[in-house]
Amino acid sequence: MMTRQPITHLVCDCDGVLLDSESIALRVLHRELLPLLPALPTPLEGAGAQDDQARSAALHAAIANRLGMYTDLLLDELQAEFAFDLSAPQIARIHGTVGRACGEEAQLVPGVAEALQAIRLPRAVASNSDSVRIESGLRRCGLYGQFEGRIYSAHDVGRPKPAPDVYLAAAAGFGVDPARCVAVDDSVTGVRAAAEAGMHVLGFTGVAHDRKAMARKLKEAGAQKVFDDMKQFPELICELIWLR
Template sequence: MSGAVAHLVCDCDGVLLDSEAAAQHALQTQLAARLPGVDAAAVIQPRLGMTLEALLADIAGQHPLPLTPDEIARIRRAVDAEVAARLRAVPGVAAALRAIPLPKAVASNSAGARVRAALRRTGLWPLFQGRVHCADEVGAAKPAPDVYLAACRSLRAAPDDCLALEDSVTGVTAARAAGLRVLGFAGAGHIAAGHAERLLAAGAGLVFDDMRRLPELVRRLQARPF
């Protein structure tokens, strides 16, 4: 195991796409209608990075949230519609990734079809050369390490030669469980106060909030890994 940073594995929502704020707003609206008197933002924030189904199930374990398949489907449609309407790349991410001459892959908890469509719409798809791996295709969602291990296999790389780029505690936990080092990103529209500290506590080696810094951070880590 060399430990050299030779590959980059990126989460999608909140790292490549500034979509989490739209998803969070839509989900807050849906939950507020179903859980009167409950602070929807407060119950969603600690669960960011989970799949929608896992997030809803976790909330239902603490609050009287009816979760029939039809209810989940309605919430999913509302969230997907708002995300699609407000879809954009994280500012500066395309230029930053183009400036990093390393093979790259995506490891996401979102559905594969949605991730691929969004990457194509925002012009980011060619940067990954088809190496896009999603929880619904590998069989286990983050915080399980499976999606990161699948990304490493597609890169033909050992996990400790890969650097993960993550914005959630769930994602950092998954990447560390797979054996990758992690840069935490806290610059997307949904980030709340104290989030950088939570990423560090979960295992990120460093947290930054401006994608323009990414190429230099990667160069520094190639010279002196954390």
């Protein structure tokens, strides 16, 4: 059972919480992988276009359901599901293309800058993305100064989410017990990681493709509260602080 302690620190996921970059990752991954889908056997007359549309939709949904995962693990799972035969150079190219697009095109999640101004807690970033991508996006969107020196990437600390390593690293960086931290994450893997680390967890669904379904999944993964508008964020932090 989590030890009741004052909440003193905030740990944020990056993609989907601070930066609206997951829609970019979804678009780029779908664009890069769709031409590589193995060909189906010759379809019945008139069925080809319909089959292609169904396969494209299935790939799109499979990627969307895995957003927030470590990109290499996401690609491994897609390889298994769709029988891709990706070479190491292809994987590296796709990984780089996604990272560059997210770093160069990401926008702030609506309302997050104002929410962070209203939350008076020291803060860190804990993400499955690599440090270059995180820092590039935060600099581009004007948030880097708030998190400088407190940016933790799973690429640097050990196992990716859903393992708790990156969240534990953030707490260790503060020098506090994880139970004194509140984490906010938008993915099932991230919520599981924060919960396993022993943090209080808020789930965010504001940029999810299906907010209702994602809210259910995040609660099942361990989120104490789920919200879809950054205007709610400071209030939820206050509730956790006073209801400890």
